[in-house]
């Protein structure tokens with residue numbers, strides 16, 4: 193291939209695993225290139241919570257939380273399991289993940305990335321064998337984006353516009369209910385005021401993670417380009433991937449890749465045609481992913497023979513669309529799990545445990561919709577809820593935007609029957625649903641859907657609520673309701689990869705020179721979401737694995753700075 197430039201490893205996209213892979217390549221004295229098609233680095237990863245699900249990590253050991261490779265394997269066996277239609281989650285791939293994830297964290301720490309663990313974020317199937325109740329989540333500490341200098345504005349912003357630590361994120365919305373919540377609110381306010389005085393630009397969550405990665409990538413002198421969309425993979429006569437054709441700042445460039453190409457180009461959540469093909473009944477408009485999540489690299493890998501799997505799967509996330517919302521979308525996962533509220537389908541029936549993980553909730557919502565209209569569903573709540581908890585991202589007890597009522601987005605009724613009338617639901621049906629739910633809230637046991645039966649359910653609730661942190665009666669008017677949809681934070685299917693992150697053909701052989709990570713691939717977690725960080729974690733881990741393999745780094749050896 194006659195090329196304009198040549199690198200050792202060409203990395204397509206700047207999401208989770210990209211800068212990790214590039215740092216591996218640099219640490220081994222070789223030259224990586226990162227090509228990002230949008231005008232900002234970081235991908236959906238920078239927008240995200242930035243949590244990584246890392247079993248048996250060093251922070252758990254530090255804090256005396258028991259875990260081991262065997263325990264993590266037991267857990268993944270139980271919740272992911274072995275299925276013919278999830279080859280990305282094969283037993284050897286799961287084992288490789290369990291082994292490589294803690295090693296990847298060691299590599300990041302050695303590279304100067306400041307990480308920690310969340311003290312309490314239960315695995316999502318917290319009653320399954322091998323689950324860790326305290327959780328296996330790792331996140332980046334707050335980052336002062338001033339360290340990026342003139343590159344600060346090249347980083348994609350996070351979905352939380354204030355500098356909140358991951359540990360504070362869950363407490364802040366409870367500031368009306370707990371003293372700790374009030375303290376956290378004061379602390380965040382003080383942090384923001386001090387930052388103004390001292391010229392700091394604190395950022396949190398996924399932006400902190402990707403900001404820290406970006407800082408180290410800049411220090412390492414890694415060549416990273418925005419407005420650089422890869423359009424084609426180049427192969428030689430033997431089918432080996434030897435480079436890419438990219439449009440960089442409007443000009444076509446042919447770029448050679450001596451040791452391989454890594455695709456970390458996200459999924460296809462924003463490509464309606466692909467959604468119609470693989471996930472009919474879902475909408476790109478319900479996705480919270482970054483704008484570059486348009487799937488063309490998955491199609492390009494398929495063109496040169498890559499096999500794909502579980503393209504019908506997404507990481508669902510309950511999403512509402514209140515008028516005048518700055519982001520256009522409000523992710524309402526934890527709001528739906530708060531006491532004094534319940535979810536009903538369009539017939540007024542309850543059909544699901546509202547406090548389960550977002551992915552399984554949305555799977556349940558779409559399944560329900562096959563028999564009873566449930567897309568959208570209604571979140572019904574009372575005035576106690578409105579006073580104590582956030583409503584579609586607004587502060588507890590705050591006056592809601594008049595447009596919410598004027599445009600009929602937020603329904604209100606003095607009685608349950610009035611509310612039902614506003615929502616075009618049979619009043620008697622809604623009344624009986626609410627009365628049954630209220631009995632469960634008073635006894636603390638949900639006999640229908642076991643809401644509150646797991647540690648994770650209760651984590652999402654309000655620990656000051658008794659007898660169950662997950663439920664409270666819906667009994668004090670006025671009553672409210674809004675509709676929400678099975679939105680997503682990413683698709684979960686893509687090309688099939690092996691234990692070395694090599695892209696496989698239908699016959700199971702690897703396409704030489706082609707690696708993939710992140711949600712461009714069929715997830716190592718199959719159709720399950722074992723815990724917070726089950727998307728960003730694998731993106732980093734397989735990026736790390738791919739770069740090590742392509743650069744010839746022996747298994748078990750952690751590439752060190754300057755080696």
Ligand SMILES: Cc1cc2nc3c(=O)[nH]c(=O)nc-3n(C[C@H](O)[C@H](O)[C@H](O)COP(=O)(O)OP(=O)(O)OC[C@H]3O[C@@H](n4cnc5c(N)ncnc54)[C@H](O)[C@@H]3O)c2cc1C
Nearest residue numbers: 205207208235236237240241243422484710711725727728
């Ligand atoms: C609000 C929110 C919170 C979330 N929180 C978490 C969390 O805490 N933990 C977790 O595990 N998951 C979380 N998720 C999901 C998670 O963020 C994503 O699934 C994950 O970040 C995807 O990472 P990735 O590396 O695969 O892709 P991305 O981070 O999306 O990166 C892909 C990049 O590739 C670029 N690209 C695409 N095509 C091309 C091309 N042709 N040429 C060049 N570049 C291209 C894209 O523009 C993009 O920048 C969250 C998502 C959202 C929206």
